[in-house]
Structures are given as C-alpha cells and as structure tokens.
Amino acid sequence: MNANGELKKSSSEDIEALLSLYEASYLGSSGEDVLSHAMEITTRHLRISLSQLNPKFHKNFFEGLKIPRHMRMGRLEARRYIEEYGNEDDHNPMVLEFAKFDYNKVQSILKGELDEVTRWWEHLGLTSSRIELAKAIAILLVIDDIYDTYIDMVEAYMVEVEWVKRGRIPTLEDYIENGVTTSGTCMALVHLFFLILNGVTLENAQHLLDPYPKLFTLAGILRLWDDLGTVKEEHERGDVVSSIYLLMKERNITCEEKGRKEILQLIYGLWNDLNAKLVTPNAMLFPMINVALNTSRDCQVVYQHDDDSYL
Numbered sequence: 001m002n003a004n005g006e007l008k009k010s011s012s013e014d015i016e017a018l019l020s021l022y023e024a025s026y027l028g029s030s031g032e033d034v035l036s037h038a039m040e041i042t043t044r045h046l047r048i049s050l051s052q053l054n055p056k057f058h059k060n061f062f063e064g065l066k067i068p069r070h071m072r073m074g075r076l077e078a079r080r081y082i083e084e085y086g087n088e089d090d091h092n093p094m095v096l097e098f099a100k101f102d103y104n105k106v107q108s109i110l111k112g113e114l115d116e117v118t119r120w121w122e123h124l125g126l127t128s129s130r131i132e133l134a135k136a137i138a139i140l141l142v143i144d145d146i147y148d149t150y151i152d153m154v155e156a157y158m159v160e161v162e163w164v165k166r167g168r169i170p171t172l173e174d175y176i177e178n179g180v181t182t183s184g185t186c187m188a189l190v191h192l193f194f195l196i197l198n199g200v201t202l203e204n205a206q207h208l209l210d211p212y213p214k215l216f217t218l219a220g221i222l223r224l225w226d227d228l229g230t231v232k233e234e235h236e237r238g239d240v241v242s243s244i245y246l247l248m249k250e251r252n253i254t255c256e257e258k259g260r261k262e263i264l265q266l267i268y269g270l271w272n273d274l275n276a277k278l279v280t281p282n283a284m285l286f287p288m289i290n291v292a293l294n295t296s297r298d299c300q301v302v303y304q305h306d307d308d309s310y311l
Helices: 015-025 033-052 055-066 074-086 093-123 130-143 147-166 172-182 185-196 202-208 214-236 243-250 256-278 286-303
Strands: none
Touching: 015 033, 015 055, 033 055, 074 093, 074 286, 147 172, 147 185, 172 185, 172 214, 172 243, 185 214, 185 286, 214 243, 214 256, 214 286, 243 256, 256 286
C-alpha cells in the first residue's frame, strides 16, 4: 500500500495476492486497523475484478468473497479444496490421495458417532441397558455443576416475556446480552466446557465466573445470525424485538438492507474478539476456544447457505 493507504497499481493487478491479503485480513482482532483497512480495500478491488476473471478461477474467488476461509467449516472446506487442488495442473497425486484418504477416514468416524447417537435417541426411555444407565448417571453427576446455567436460561426467557407483556422495547445491548442465554448456546458451551476440560476443577471453573466469558463470543454470533435468518418471519408475526429493528431504531436507519449490513459488522466485531482468543497464551483453554471457533464457523456457513454456496 502507498502512503495514502491505497494499493499500488502493480499490487491491485495481482488478483491471487489480493485474495491472499483479503483472506489474511479476517484473522485480525480489535484494534488492528491495518488489517481492517486491508479488508476494505481488497474487498473493493476483488469485486471490481470478478467480471474480468478466467471462468476457471471465478467460482473460487466468488466463494472467497462470500465466506473467507477462516470462517468456513473445516470438513466442508477440506472436501471443497480436495476438488480444487485436484484440478490444479501442478498438483501432487500422492498428496491428493492422502487428502482423500484422510477425509474418508474422518467421515467414517463421524458416521459411526452419528449412528451411536441415533441408536441412543431411538431407544431413549425404552430400555434399561448399561449404556442408558451410564448416560443418565453422567447427566446427574454434572447437573449440579451447571444448575445455575439452567436457572440463568429460565430467567432470560422471563425477561423476554416481560418485554412483550409490558410492551417494552429493550436496547440492542440488553437484547444481545439476554439473547446469548436464550439461544441455548451458552448452556451448551458450559456442558462442553467441563466435558472437554477434564471435569469440574477450581482451576477451570474460575473462567466461568463472568456470566458471559469472552470465549463464549460465538453465542453472540449465533444470536445475531439467527436474527438475520428469521427477521422476515418474525416481522410477519408482528415481533419487533429483533436485533435488526432495535439497531435501526437506535441509529435512525430506515432501510432494512442497511440495518442488515450493520448487524454483519457487529458479527465481524465478535469474530475479532474470538480471533484475539485464538492467540491466547492459556493452553488449558485452547481446546474450548477451538470448539468456539468451529461452532462459529458452523453458524457462519449454515446461516449464509443458499443453493449457490459450497455447502
């Protein structure tokens, strides 16, 4: 970039380099203004360049602009990239074969886990097998440690009931703070927190003293994406307690499309918080942070899915 923060002519003509810088910009965290600016200018230049691209590369660049790699679901991206890499003239056949083997191996494991969950669901309450008993006991053992989380969830729902009952319009901040609980994500994360981090200990429990720990940022991401995906149906039902309409009201925005774009900016801001956690020196929390990252990717892909996406 030059002294004015714009791309040099030679750089703006290197489309692959532009895409690489664009992808890297999504790894930034709050306060990294250079990466934020890079995201803005590379997005602009790439959109202009799309019409001039070789058809062979157009799809990959279009998908990159829609969902950057950092925000894509890992296994879906692996499947997509195996095909992309296989079409490259200089690909290594052995590497490609190992990639396919790895993908199929993981798929086999995931299918086995899905079969187990399906069998558990189908027989739930119908048998007295050791597996069923073990699962019931396991739930009882952890319920005491996460009891407060269920109470918080009920209280959060009651807050929303009071909003409707009294005709009160909450602030966007209050709505999001309450919504991360009612979405159920926070409760699920508390379960995962103790399952992944070797049970309940004084050391790991201290990280949940804050009712909304930063590593649970994805709950906010899910809440906002859910609103973007259901706002039309909610509006038809007469429900105006939605992040989009609350934001439009607070910022005096009359165009819903602009309101949606502002919500997307809030989502990317939460991604910046999550990115900051990815470089945390706390090795103990990293497995949980990785769960938060992958679940956020799930939200990003599922709620942006349409017939033309790679999902």
